[in-house]
Amino acid sequence: MYKKQLENPILKASFEKILAGNEEWVKQVKEDTTGKLQQLAQGQSPELLWIGCADSRVPANQITNTLPGEVFVHRNIANMCVHSDMNMLSVLDYAVNVLKVKHIIVAGHYGCGGVSAALSRNQFGIIDNWLCHIKDVYRFHSDEIDAIEDEVQKVNRLVELNVAEQVFNLCTTSIVQNAWKERNDLAVHGMVIDIATGKLIDLNITFTDSLGLGKVFAFK
Ligand SMILES: [Zn+2]
Numbered sequence: 001m002y003k004k005q006l007e008n009p010i011l012k013a014s015f016e017k018i019l020a021g022n023e024e025w026v027k028q029v030k031e032d033t034t035g036k037l038q039q040l041a042q043g044q045s046p047e048l049l050w051i052g053c054a055d056s057r058v059p060a061n062q063i064t065n066t067l068p069g070e071v072f073v074h075r076n077i078a079n080m081c082v083h084s085d086m087n088m089l090s091v092l093d094y095a096v097n098v099l100k101v102k103h104i105i106v107a108g109h110y111g112c113g114g115v116s117a118a119l120s121r122n123q124f125g126i127i128d129n130w131l132c133h134i135k136d137v138y139r140f141h142s143d144e145i146d147a148i149e150d151e152v153q154k155v156n157r158l159v160e161l162n163v164a165e166q167v168f169n170l171c172t173t174s175i176v177q178n179a180w181k182e183r184n185d186l187a188v189h190g191m192v193i194d195i196a197t198g199k200l201i202d203l204n205i206t207f208t209d210s211l212g213l214g215k216v217f218a219f220k
Pocket residue numbers: 053054055077078079109111112113114115
């Protein structure tokens with residue numbers, strides 16, 4: 001098998017740091033007296049599906065103080081739930097229908113670079129097409145966003161409105177609605193992380209059935 005030696009010393013040191021970190025983790029798994037970490041190889045039964053931003057500052061396990069095995073995770077730029085995203089739909093279907101998670105949290109975060117970029121007219125490359133989904137959310141709420149003068153507050157309010165929209169998008173999928181027909185223990189929540197404090201703020205946008213979705217969206 002082809003193996004390229006890392007010649008650039010900075011690249012090499014950076015890579016070795018990753019491997020050293022893993023050595024530490026291997027030690028922790030080995031020495032875990034609860035046995036929980038060793039049992040992970042047997043399977044998983046998480047109760048939570050986390051759909052969060054790809055931003056490195058908002059890792060699901062640390063934010064919820066949970067261990068590996070406790071949270072099923074999907075992350076992308078700006079925690080979007082796009083109806084035709086096969087990646088998200090596959091994660092959602094597996095989490096809801098196989099793992100039978102009880103909670104789905106769409107977790108946005110204040111200061112989100114994706115949301116901030118969507119509020120500008122600058123081009124950033126291929127991501128502009130992804131960000132258009134956030135611009136759509138802005139379009140629904142442009143009066144409210146435009147009335148906010150402070151740029152930081154503008155972004156943070158759109159972060160909240162975007163979470164609300166993505167929660168709605170999730171709830172309108174056939175996957176979530178069919179699950180609600182079969183069981184009454186699935187809740188979808190909209191939340192925002194304040195990175196400065198680590199606090200996960202409940203936006204009180206929670207759906208446990210399709211009643212609030214409206215005629216066109218609620219499937220028979
Ligand atoms: Zn973000």
